Amino acid sequence: MIDSYIYIIDDLIFFCTGLLLLYLFVMAVASHFKHITYPKAQKTYRCAILVPEGSLLPEIYKEESYEFITYSDLHQAINSLDQEHYDLVLFLSHTASALSPQFLDKIYNAYDAGIQAIQLHTVIENRKGFRNRFRAIREEIKNSLCRAGNTQFGLSSHLLGTNMAIDLKWLQKNMKSSKTNIERKLFRQNIYIDYLPDVIVYCQSAPVCPYRKRIRKTTSYLLPSIFEGNWSFCNRIVQQLTPSPLKLCIIVSVWASLITVYNWTLSFGWWIALFGLLITYSLAIPDYLVEDKKKKKHSIWRKKHLNNELKKTPA
Incomplete structure (x- = not known):
């Protein structure tokens, strides 16, 4: 009996989360249109x-x-x-x-x-x-x-x-x-x-x-x-x-973890939903913020590379 209630609740929450994910994904894709x-x-x-x-x-x-x-x-x-x-x-x-x-x-x-x-x-x-x-x-x-x-x-x-x-x-x-x-x-x-x-x-x-x-x-x-x-x-x-991106990802992560512990065969859909959320929010982040991060990593790599070259070069 308890298992039946858990399955029903899980299906209901997953259905609502799926609709929300689809909605957010459509909005994220549409935001890239001119x-x-x-x-x-x-x-x-x-x-x-x-x-x-x-x-x-x-x-x-x-x-x-x-x-x-x-x-x-x-x-x-x-x-x-x-x-x-x-x-x-x-x-x-x-x-x-x-x-x-x-x-x-x-x-x-x-x-x-x-x-x-x-x-x-x-x-x-x-x-x-x-x-x-x-x-x-x-x-x-x-x-x-x-x-x-x-x-x-x-x-x-x-x-x-x-x-x-x-x-x-x-x-x-x-x-x-x-x-x-x-x-x-x-x-x-x-x-x-x-x-x-x-x-x-x-x-x-x-x-x-x-x-x-x-x-x-x-x-x-x-x-x-x-x-x-x-x-x-x-x-x-x-x-x-709708919860904020961070809160929604945390909620889905916690629920996916609980379902994994309870019955791991039911958790695949939740981990896919979490991955879908991450993809959706990634699409919503503009290029300039991603490029900033890449430039920062590139500058750090160049600095380390330069330091290594200086160490190899005799004074």
């Missing part, structure tokens, strides 16, 4: 770039045509903007240190095409040490699975909470305080959020989301969003409930 290129904007737009006090960007780009506005209170800064003067608001992280070329032009092209909310590509520059490198990989996996992958299927990208551009009129109407969950409001109103992978904000460290994401409250919108046909919100809720 993003749509928007035509050049037909109008001239103005963008207010909001940066926290102490940001170095206004000084770095003082000779550029960027309109930086420093703030201590985000909500107050947004409400003080004149809709006659600005069309867009751009939030940048306090850790932002550089911007990619043609930064605003590409944002204006998307805005001119009717995109009201845009998530930009955050790249962490400081990747020295295991912890910083792990955070950089984690953020890029999120970019691939929850942003680039989503938009390839016409689903909205997730918002990071910073390094994003939003229509000013919509923002002033919907943002009630600095802690307002902008992402949830956009999803509930079924407003499409695009992700621009080639519009890059370089940050010294991983940005912190400015507002609290309450999973329980977000989950309560699952059934209403299904009845409304708001598939972007449904997808967002599913991805928010």
Whole structure:
């Protein structure tokens, strides 16, 4: 009797894990497809770039045509903007240190095409040490699975909470305080959020989301969003409930180990699933992070090789 329950539970968990693995794999593969290129904007737009006090960007780009506005209170800064003067608001992280070329032009092209909310590509520059490198990989996996992958299927990208551009009129109407969950409001109103992978904000460290994401409250919108046909919100809720890559790999590893001890013939599928997860997350990691690792290994090899050659050479 106990064996039957264990087999049923194992089959059920394996089925759910298999569906999740297939879903993640499809998103990881889709993230490698080329993003749509928007035509050049037909109008001239103005963008207010909001940066926290102490940001170095206004000084770095003082000779550029960027309109930086420093703030201590985000909500107050947004409400003080004149809709006659600005069309867009751009939030940048306090850790932002550089911007990619043609930064605003590409944002204006998307805005001119009717995109009201845009998530930009955050790249962490400081990747020295295991912890910083792990955070950089984690953020890029999120970019691939929850942003680039989503938009390839016409689903909205997730918002990071910073390094994003939003229509000013919509923002002033919907943002009630600095802690307002902008992402949830956009999803509930079924407003499409695009992700621009080639519009890059370089940050010294991983940005912190400015507002609290309450999973329980977000989950309560699952059934209403299904009845409304708001598939972007449904997808967002599913991805928010999905464990992080590290946690999911640990869960599958532990369960596979337990099943191996209990009945090793049942464990083959679980070890294959774990291997599939590792392949999926590997696909979600961009090339530049892999190349960094290769360069580091190559430089270490060259250093050791040079030391050996010096030892062989008589003084």
